[in-house]
Amino acid sequence: MNALLDIRGLTIDIDRDSGPARVVDGIDLTVAEGESLGIVGESGCGKSLTMLSLVGLLPNRIRATGGVADFAGKDLLAMSSEELRRLRGSQIGFIFQDPMTSLNPVMRVGAQIAEALVYQSGMAKPAAMERAAELLELVGIPSPRDRLMAYPHELSGGMRQRVMIAIGLAGSPRLLIADEPTTALDVTIQAQIVDLVRDLKDRFGMSVVWITHDLALIAGLADRIAVLYAGTVVEDSPVDVLFERPTHPYTRGLLASLPTLTDKPMSRLPSIAGTPPEPGRRPPGCPFAPRCALVTAVCTTSVPRLAPVAGSAPGHRAACFVTAGEGAS
Amino acid sequence: MTDGTIINPPEDRPSSLWRDAWRRLRRNRLAVAGLVVLAVLVFVAAFGPWLTPYDFLSQNLDARNLPPSLGHPFGTDDLGRDVMSRVIYGARTAFLVAVLVTVVAVLIGVVLGAIAGFYGGRFDKTLMWVTDMTMSVPQLLLVVVINASLKQPISLWMEARYMETMNPLYRNSAIIDFVLVFGSMALISWPPYARLVRAQVLSIRNRPYVTAARALGLTNRIILTRYVMPNAVGPLIVAISAGLGTAMVLESAFSFLGIGVNPPTPSWGNMISDGLRVWTNYPHLLLAPAAVLAVVTVAFNFLGDGLNDALNPKGQK
Ligand SMILES: Nc1ncnc2c1ncn2[C@@H]1O[C@H](COP(=O)(O)OP(=O)(O)OP(=O)(O)O)[C@@H](O)[C@H]1O
Ligand SMILES: [Mg+2]
Numbered sequence: 329m330n331a332l333l334d335i336r337g338l339t340i341d342i343d344r345d346s347g348p349a350r351v352v353d354g355i356d357l358t359v360a361e362g363e364s365l366g367i368v369g370e371s372g373c374g375k376s377l378t379m380l381s382l383v384g385l386l387p388n389r390i391r392a393t394g395g396v397a398d399f400a401g402k403d404l405l406a407m408s409s410e411e412l413r414r415l416r417g418s419q420i421g422f423i424f425q426d427p428m429t430s431l432n433p434v435m436r437v438g439a440q441i442a443e444a445l446v447y448q449s450g451m452a453k454p455a456a457m458e459r460a461a462e463l464l465e466l467v468g469i470p471s472p473r474d475r476l477m478a479y480p481h482e483l484s485g486g487m488r489q490r491v492m493i494a495i496g497l498a499g500s501p502r503l504l505i506a507d508e509p510t511t512a513l514d515v516t517i518q519a520q521i522v523d524l525v526r527d528l529k530d531r532f533g534m535s536v537v538w539i540t541h542d543l544a545l546i547a548g549l550a551d552r553i554a555v556l557y558a559g560t561v562v563e564d565s566p567v568d569v570l571f572e573r574p575t576h577p578y579t580r581g582l583l584a585s586l587p588t589l590t591d592k593p594m595s596r597l598p599s600i601a602g603t604p605p606e607p608g609r610r611p612p613g614c615p616f617a618p619r620c621a622l623v624t625a626v627c628t629t630s631v632p633r634l635a636p637v638a639g640s641a642p643g644h645r646a647a648c649f650v651t652a653g654e655g656a657s
Numbered sequence: 658m659t660d661g662t663i664i665n666p667p668e669d670r671p672s673s674l675w676r677d678a679w680r681r682l683r684r685n686r687l688a689v690a691g692l693v694v695l696a697v698l699v700f701v702a703a704f705g706p707w708l709t710p711y712d713f714l715s716q717n718l719d720a721r722n723l724p725p726s727l728g729h730p731f732g733t734d735d736l737g738r739d740v741m742s743r744v745i746y747g748a749r750t751a752f753l754v755a756v757l758v759t760v761v762a763v764l765i766g767v768v769l770g771a772i773a774g775f776y777g778g779r780f781d782k783t784l785m786w787v788t789d790m791t792m793s794v795p796q797l798l799l800v801v802v803i804n805a806s807l808k809q810p811i812s813l814w815m816e817a818r819y820m821e822t823m824n825p826l827y828r829n830s831a832i833i834d835f836v837l838v839f840g841s842m843a844l845i846s847w848p849p850y851a852r853l854v855r856a857q858v859l860s861i862r863n864r865p866y867v868t869a870a871r872a873l874g875l876t877n878r879i880i881l882t883r884y885v886m887p888n889a890v891g892p893l894i895v896a897i898s899a900g901l902g903t904a905m906v907l908e909s910a911f912s913f914l915g916i917g918v919n920p921p922t923p924s925w926g927n928m929i930s931d932g933l934r935v936w937t938n939y940p941h942l943l944l945a946p947a948a949v950l951a952v953v954t955v956a957f958n959f960l961g962d963g964l965n966d967a968l969n970p971k972g973q974k
Contacts, residue, residue, distance in 0.1 A: 385871055387863070417874035424872075429865040434887045443883075444873040495873065 331398070332503060332535050333359040333382075338395035338405075340377050340386070340559075342607060349608025352378055353559040353615075354395070356634060359503065364529055364536035366550030366567070368543050368582065370604055374559040375539045379505050381405070383420055384412035400502070417444045421501035425508040427488035431480035437464075437491050438476025444498045463494040468524060486517035490524070497528065504529070505537045510545065522549050544586055547571065552643070555579045558604045558615040561634055565644040575637050575646040577620050614649070622650045681967040688963020694956035702752035705745045734931070740945050743923040747946060750924045751953070754838060755904040761843035762904075763897060766850025771889075773851070774858030775881050781855070788848035796845050796907070797914070803841035804916050811836065834918055842907055846900065853896050857889035864888075891968035895961050902957025909950055925950045 340352035352374040359365045367375050381392040382404050397404040399420070404412070416422075424430040432440055441463055442456035451459070457476060464472035467490040480488055489509060496504055506525065510518040526549050529536050540546050546553070546567075553570050555563040555578065563576040574580045581600040602619035611617055613628040620627065632647040646652035682688055701708060734740055773781040791799070811833055819827035826832065861867065862885055870884045905925075912918045912926025925946040932943030 383872065385868065413874050413876065415874070416872055422869070422872035424865055424869055426865055430869045432866045432870070432884050432888070435883070443870075443875065443879075447876070447879055448874050492869070495869070499874070 330361050331358045332361045332363075332400060333357070333537075334396075334398040335378075335382075336396050338378065338381065338397060339393050340374065340381055341391060341393045343389040343391065344608070347608075348393075349606075350610070351390070351559050351607040352381070352392075353610065355556070355559070355561055357554055357561065357564070359535045359537060361502075362529075362533050362535055363551050364526075364538060364549055366543075366546035366553040367537060367539045367556060368541065368546070368553060369556030371541070372607075373556045373604060375556055376507055378556075379422075379507060379537065379539065382505075383416050383422075384409055385416075414448075417448055417501065418499040419501055419503065421496035421499060421504045423489075423492050423496045423504065423506040423509045426512050427485055427492050427509075428512065430492055431488060433480055436477050436479055437483070441476075441491070441494050441498055444495070448499060459498070460494070463498060464491070466497070466528070467491070467494045468520075469494075485513050486520065489513060489517075489521055493521070493524065493528070497532075500532065501534065503535045503537065505539075507539045508541070509538075511541070518545060522546070525549065543582060555582065558610065559607070560615060560647065562616065562648070563646040564634065565637075565646075566641060569641045569644045573637075573640055573644070575640070575644070575651050576616075576648050577622050577651065578616050579646075614647075624650055678967040682963050685963040685966065687959040688967075691956035691959035691963065694952060695960065698748055698752065698953055698956075701745055702748045705749045708745060734928075734942055740928075740942065743928060744925070744945055744949055747923045747925045747928060748949070750918055750922065751905045751908055751950075754835070754842070754908040754918075755901045757839050758842040758846055758904045758908075759897060759900050761839065762846035762900070763850050763893075765843070765847040766852075767854050767886075767893070769847070770851035770854030771858050771881060771886060774855035775862055775877070775885060784851060784855070788852055791845060791848045797910070799845050800841045800911060801916060803844060804837055807837060807840065808833070834922070838908065838911060838918060842904060842911075846904065846907075850893070850896060850900070853892060854889060857892060858885055861885050861888050892965075894968065895965045898957055898961040898964055902954045902961070905950070905957075906954055 335355055335357040338352055338355045339350060341348040341350050355374070355378055357365070357367075357378075367378075369375055377386065377390065380386050382397050382399070384404075384407070386392065392405050395405065399415075404415075407415070431437065438457055438460045441460035442451075442453065445451040445456040445459055446453055461472045461476055464475055469475050469487060469490050475483070475487075480491070483491065489512075492509070496506075504525075509525075510521050513521065522545060525536065525538070528534070536549075538546050538549060543553070550567050553565060553567050554561050555570075555576065557576075557578050563570070563574070563579045565575075570579065571583070574583050578600070585599050600619055605611060605615055605618070611628065613626070613630055614620070614623075614632050617623050617627040626649050630649075632649050632652070634645045634647045635652060636642075637644045637646050637652045682692075734743070769784055773784040815827045815833060818824070858881075867880060867884050870880045875884075908918070909924065909926030909929065912924040913930040915927070915930070918924040918927060928946040929943060929950070932939070932946065936943040
């Protein structure tokens with residue numbers, strides 16, 4: 329498969345008054361054409377910033393300072409802001425976390441979907457509204473023609489997230505980036521949204537990047553999963569391999585903290601002790617070393633690199649001296 | 658998935674944002690009272706010349722300084738002019754000045770404030786500096802300075818135009834007064850609007866729906882005009898309502914001090930000023946314009962408060 333998106337060595341710094349603080353520290357990720365990649369990791373590990381940096385939407389005082397991000401053969405990080413603007417929506421679509429606040433409260437949803445078609449692709453208004461109705465139907469909204477005239481506050485959270493997906497799809501992007509799109513929704517609606525995105529992906533052959541805290545939720549959607557910790561990729565693997573043979577101690581901790589049906593009711597789930605390092609305050613060695621049960625001397629002095637996991641399936645890589653290297657157990 | 662996930666029934670839909678606000682406003686009695694007073698004011702200002710029982714300039718030296726009566730509900734002044742007719746004509750002046758000043762000030766303030774808040778940078782810094790300076794100098798002082806420095810050149814220019822065209826309009830000193838009053842008042846009135854809009858834009862430009870609009874590849878101009886500004890109008894409407902009242906008071910204050918609208922054009926301010934000289938003998942000459950000015954100002958404040966509550970139902974503190 330060809331890589332549609334290929335990120336190598338991406339670094340992102342926050343420009344603090346006390347000097348730059350590194351939040352994303354050399355991330356490597358690839359997404360193949362038609363593939364869906366799940367990205368998991370603790371809050372604050374840099375998942376959102378990584379994705380925003382691709383399309384030039386980083387907040388003030390935060391900048392991508394190194395690396396390349398090839399998208400369809402062109403480096404996104406080297407593009408002008410105007411080139412990136414043209415790319416947004418039409419090549420790379422976004423779905424954001426909070427459907428309650430990600431829609432313009434004073435604009436009817438039909439107009440919001442048609443917006444990109446009118447202003448970005450120069451489609452005539454009536455045609456754009458027609459297309460908006462089709463998109464609403466596509467994302468499973470009943471009586472879509474009536475809903476075009478609704479304001480966001482008149483729709484439930486699940487409906488709004490469907491509208492957000494319709495907006496994300498409006499420009500027929502090749503890559504859809506979904507940043508925790510179900511975190512704010514009920515569990516049953518979450519599953520519906522995951523199913524919907526999977527259907528749409530298969531239908532249009534899009535690539536999807538799905539950011540989440542919830543490993544169990546994307547197990548059914550992702551082809552591959554990348555585990556982020558403190559601004560680096562610590563493990564990257566086909567989804568079934570990851571569940572079968574989690575390698576990095578952090579991934580093992582994440583999986584162990586998933587509830588299973590065999591757990592005793594009300595029993596405590598294991599959690600990983602400690603907190604991730606603050607941006608700019610990384611330990612010299614492996615960023616996970618201070619919380620790691622398997623820590624050795626080398627872990628506190630050198631940084632492990634993402635390397636193929638010995639004896640595992642191809643495409644399974646992890647960054648750990650203890651569990652991933654040659655002869656590791 | 659069923660229709661049950663949609664919260665509101667469909668018939669409740671179109672423009673319900675503004676309709677909700679209107680419903681809340683109507684429940685507020687003081688705001689409604691303010692609205693009624695202002696509606697009367699607008700009506701009187703618009704149709705004044707057809708409503709006044711007497712011409713506001715016609716003097717009747719046999720009927721000077723009469724107390725209120727059936728024929729002259731607000732009495733007459735020292736030249737025998739009907740005070741009610743003059744108060745009505747004064748409403749025209751007050752309203753015209755307030756609306757024009759506010760329109761100009763709001764236009765300047767909205768454009769500058771929106772650009773500064775949205776794009777930031779050096780323009781923003783400069784604008785904030787200018788508004789700080791303007792707002793830290795007493796308004797009256799500023800108007801006196803602007804008036805003094807503009808009166809001469811404008812009069813000269815008008816005279817030159819008159820010589821060129823022989824159009825008597827250019828010798829009408831009332832026009833010069835109006836231009837000066839508007840001009841200087843607008844010049845001191847826009848900074849608060851600019852700051853308000855800038856603060857609004859600053860808080861809105863990082864909202865998730867603006868980021869979502871950027872992620873759609875919309876241009877800055879469209880994001881500013883369709884996503885940011887429409888969400889900033891609530892507080893602006895409240896400020897405009899209060900600002901109209903303030904502009905009326907300002908106009909009266911300047912006319913009172915003799916730097917605004919000059920006699921014989923009636924303005925509540927110059928009527929109050931005239932009335933003040935003789936109020937011990939003829940209190941109605943002071944009371945009539947002062948009471949009307951007070952009522953109108955209070956009406957604007959009630960309406961402003963009501964709008965504030967109606968437009969920010971969650972922001973009640
Ligand atoms: N606008 C900002 N200003 C300053 N720091 C920021 C800003 N946005 C993010 N950060 C910091 O950058 C780091 C990474 O943020 P990011 O939003 O990418 O995390 P995330 O992995 O998406 O977390 P979450 O799961 O909570 O969304 C965090 O430590 C956060 O504090
Ligand atoms: Mg995030």
